[in-house]
Amino acid sequence: MAIEGKDDIYSGRIRLGMVGGGSGAFIGGVHRMVSRLDDHYTFVAGALSSTPEKALASGKELGLDPERTYGSYEEMAEKEAAREDGIEAVAIVTPNHMHFGPAKAFLEKGIHVICDKPVTSSLEEAKALKAIADKADALFILTHNYTGYPMIRQARAMIENGDLGDIRLIHAEYPQDWLTEPAERSGSKQAEWRTDPKRSGAGGAIGDIGTHALNLALFVSGAELESLAADLDSFVEGRQLDDNAHIMLRFKEKNGVTPKGMLWASQVAPGFENGLQIKICGTKGGIQWAQENPNYLWYTPFGEPKRLLSRNGPGALDASTRVSRIPAGHPEGYLEGFANIYTEAARAIKAFRDGKTADDVIYPTIEDGVIGLAFIEACVASSKADGKWVRLDV
Numbered sequence: 001m002a003i004e005g006k007d008d009i010y011s012g013r014i015r016l017g018m019v020g021g022g023s024g025a026f027i028g029g030v031h032r033m034v035s036r037l038d039d040h041y042t043f044v045a046g047a048l049s050s051t052p053e054k055a056l057a058s059g060k061e062l063g064l065d066p067e068r069t070y071g072s073y074e075e076m077a078e079k080e081a082a083r084e085d086g087i088e089a090v091a092i093v094t095p096n097h098m099h100f101g102p103a104k105a106f107l108e109k110g111i112h113v114i115c116d117k118p119v120t121s122s123l124e125e126a127k128a129l130k131a132i133a134d135k136a137d138a139l140f141i142l143t144h145n146y147t148g149y150p151m152i153r154q155a156r157a158m159i160e161n162g163d164l165g166d167i168r169l170i171h172a173e174y175p176q177d178w179l180t181e182p183a184e185r186s187g188s189k190q191a192e193w194r195t196d197p198k199r200s201g202a203g204g205a206i207g208d209i210g211t212h213a214l215n216l217a218l219f220v221s222g223a224e225l226e227s228l229a230a231d232l233d234s235f236v237e238g239r240q241l242d243d244n245a246h247i248m249l250r251f252k253e254k255n256g257v258t259p260k261g262m263l264w265a266s267q268v269a270p271g272f273e274n275g276l277q278i279k280i281c282g283t284k285g286g287i288q289w290a291q292e293n294p295n296y297l298w299y300t301p302f303g304e305p306k307r308l309l310s311r312n313g314p315g316a317l318d319a320s321t322r323v324s325r326i327p328a329g330h331p332e333g334y335l336e337g338f339a340n341i342y343t344e345a346a347r348a349i350k351a352f353r354d355g356k357t358a359d360d361v362i363y364p365t366i367e368d369g370v371i372g373l374a375f376i377e378a379c380v381a382s383s384k385a386d387g388k389w390v391r392l393d394v
C-alpha cells in the first residue's frame with residue numbers, strides 16, 4: 001500500500017507497531033533489532049508498557065513520535081487503523097496472558113500480527129484466536145524464531161527429500177539454568193510473570209521453552225504429535241508452575257512407521273544456557289543440531305561416517321542458502337535466525353499488499369500456536385494423572 005508523498009520516507013517498508021517491549025523488557029528489543037536487519041520495516045508506533053506513564057516514557061526513550069506513543073493497545077488499534085499512514089503490522093511482545101486481547105484487536109482492524117509464543121495463555125483462547133485469524137483480512141505470524149536458522153531449514157529440506165528415510169525417532173530438549181534459584185522472589189520481572197499461572201498460563205518451562213523444542217521438532221521432522229506422557233516438577237519450593245519436564249511422545253503413523261520421541265524442558269539445569277537441541281533418526285540416516293552452534297548440522301547416512309554440514313558450505317540446499325546472508329565460516333546466530341522470520345513475514349505482507357500470496361515463504365502460524373497450547377495442556381493433564389498417555393486436543 002504505497003502512500004502518496006511518503007514513499008521516499010518509507011521506501012516500501014512495512015510500518016510496524018509494537019505492544020510491549022518497553023523499558024527493561026527482553027524480547028521487544030530483539031524484535032526491533034531483527035525487524036531492521038533486512039530493511040523491510042520501519043518502527044513507527046507503540047503501546048509499550050503496562051501503564052500509560054511507563055508506555056510514554058518508553059516511547060520517548062526509543063524516539064517514537066509522541067502522537068504515536070499510546071497508553072494502551074486498544075487506543076493504538078483505534079487510532080492507527082484510522083490513520084492514512086497507520087501501521088500495517090504489529091509485534092506483540094507482552095507476557096503470555098496479554099497476547100489474545102491485542103492480537104484480536106489488531107486482526108479485526110486488518111492489521112497483520114507478529115506475535116511471540118506461546119500464542120496465548122490457554123488452549124481455549126488459542127482456538128478462539130485461530131477462528132479470528134482465519135476470518136481476518138490480515139496475516140498471523142508466530143515467532144517460533146528457531147525455525148529461521150538456515151541449518152534447520154536444511155534439515156527440514158533433507159527430511160522432505162527423503163534423505164533420512166522414514167522417520168522413527170524424534171528427540172528434542174531445551175535445558176536452561178536461570179530459574180535454578182527462586183529468581184521470581186528477587187526482583188526478576190521476567191521470572192515473576194513466567195512463574196505466575198495468571199500471566200504465564202498452565203505451563204512453566206513447558207510453555208516457555210518446551211513449546212519451542214516441540215515446534216522445532218515438528219517443523220524439521222514433518223511429523224504430527226498424537227499423544228504424550230509427561231512428568232512435570234517444580235523443584236524450587238513454592239513455585240506454582242513446572243520448572244522441569246520429562247515427556248514421552250508418540251507421533252502419527254506415516255508410511256507404516258509410528259515415530260516415537262522424547263522431550264526434556266528444564267529451567268533448573270545448571271550448566272545449560274539455551275541448550276536447545278534436536279536429534280532425528282530415520283530408516284536411512286540421522287541428523288543432530290544444537291542451537292548454541294547453529295551454523296552446523298551433523299548428518300549421518302546409515303553405515304557411513306558422520307558428516308558436518310555447514311551453512312553455505314558444500315551440500316547446502318537452496319532452503320538454507322535462501323535464508324543465509326554471508327559466506328560459510330562467518331557465524332550467523334540468534335539475531336539473524338530471528339530476522340529470517342521477520343523477512344519471510346515481510347515477503348508475505350508485501351505480496352498481500354498486491355493481493356497475492358507468497359507461496360515460497362515459511363513461518364510459523366496460528367496453527368502452530370494452537371498445537372503449542374494443546375501440548376501444554378496435555379502435559380499438565382498427563383502429569384496430574386501420574387504420567388498417563390493423553391491425546392492432543394487440536
Ligand SMILES: NC(=O)c1ccc[n+]([C@@H]2O[C@H](COP(=O)([O-])OP(=O)(O)OC[C@H]3O[C@@H](n4cnc5c(N)ncnc54)[C@H](O)[C@@H]3O)[C@@H](O)[C@H]2O)c1
Nearest residue numbers: 020021022025026027047048049050093094095096116117
Ligand atoms: N521467541 C523467543 O525466543 C522468546 C524469548 C523471550 C520471550 N518470548 C516471549 O515474549 C513475550 C515477552 O517476554 P519477555 O521476556 O520480553 O517479557 P518482559 O517481561 O521482559 O517484557 C514484557 C513487556 O510487556 C509489557 N506489558 C505488560 N502488559 C502490557 C500491556 N497490557 N500493554 C503493553 N505492554 C505490556 C511490560 O511492561 C514489558 O515491557 C512472552 O510471551 C515470552 O514467552 C519469546
